[in-house]
Amino acid sequence: MGVDVKLPPGVQVLERGWLSSNNILFVGQDSTALIDSGYCTHSAQTLQLVESGLQRRTLDLLLNTHLHSDHCGGNAALQARYPQLQTLIPPGESTQVAVWNEAALSYQATGQNCPRFGFDATLQPGTEVQLGDQSWQVHAAPGHDTHSVVLFEPISRLLVSADALWQRGFGVVFPELDGDDAFDCVGQxxxxxxxxxxxxxxxxxxxxxxxxTEALARARQRLDGFVADPARHLQHAAKVLLKFKLLEWQSVSLSALQAWAEATPYVSRLVASQYPTHTLAQAVDALVHDLVRAGAATLQGQQLHNA
Structure with a gap:
């Protein structure tokens, strides 16, 4: 897990990196559950990790903190593997999931993939849900995603924060990319x-x-910087979207990357706003060189590689 922390009995963290979100597995006396399922290209690994953690038991319940592709991309594979699995999602986009409207969900706008999945009920903020042997509170956590939730177990004081709080920051504030004011929601x-x-x-x-306490202080400092300079957040978001796709591809030609950027609404809009005097190819090239300078990618001729 990377740190020496003591988790409550029956709770396992499957730390996945940055293409797939962490998966949290609960194995209780009478039931099992999983929070978040990772990205679709890691589905086979997700199944292996979950099966190993279950130790020959079945998976009863799947919850998604929010519906970004790196948190629910393994849903379909898990539902196929465990036919009796019950799936709970935040209520805000349940109608779009029911009809599978990829334009209303985030997958077309981000240029990411997510196989179609179904759900059985919604995770209503202000309620509680049984995970393993403990009852967990469901709290609305808008900001990174308007409909996100976090889950809290008050006895152990364990919080599943999703992308609302990381040790060094928080996720891109996606509503801001649509022109909605959401920095206040992050602060709340x-x-x-x-x-x-x-x-x-x-x-x-x-x-x-x-x-x-330190993580919250770092997150607030980062938020203050974005509020003071919203363009900084938009440029950060553009680089995050490019890096995420590079994590999926591992290697891509600059021409293919430019074609993907042109076809991806969030990316094409972001580069146009941040580089108004550049062509799209020039703007993508500038972002690529930012990733290379940061050590997040390497460039060999016209081929970009993940680092």
Whole structure:
């Protein structure tokens, strides 16, 4: 897991990196559950990890903190593997999932993939859900995603924070990419987390951590920087979307990357706004060189590689 933390009995964290979100597995006396399922290209690994953690038991319940592709891309594979599996999703986009409207969901806009899945009920904020042997509170956590939730177990004071809080920040504030004001929502969610007083946080990406006060301070400092300079957040978002796709591809030609950027609404809009005097090819080239300078990618001729 990357850090020496003590999790409650029956709770396992399957730390996946940045293409697939962490998976949190609960094995209780009478039932089992999983929070988030990773990205679709990792589905085979997701099945193996979950099966190993279950130790010959079946998976009863699947929850998604939100419906970004790196958190629910393995849903379809898990539903096929465990036919009796019950799936719960946040309520905000349940209608779009029911009809599978990829334009209304985030998959077309981000240029990402997510196989179609179904759901059985919604995770209503203000209610509780049984995960393993404990009852967990469901809290609305808008900001990174308007409809996201976090889950909190008050006895152990364990928080599943999804992308609302990482040890060093939080996820891209996607509503801002659509022109909606959402930085205030990020701040309100950070205030909620502080009020819950978690002793241990399992983030959507990265290792579990206990330095919650420091993490909140870092997140607020980052948020203040974005509020002061919204263009900084937009440029950050463009690089994150390119890096995510590179994590999926591992290697891609610059021409193919430019074609993907042109066909991907979020990316094409972001590069146009951030590089108004550039052609799309020039703007993508500038972002690529930013990734290379940051050590997040390497460039060999006209081929970009993940680093």
């Amino acid at each position: 969610t950070l205030d909620l987390i502080e009020a819950l007083q978690p002793a241990l946080v399992i983030p959507g990406h990265g290792a579990p951590f206990t330095d919650v």
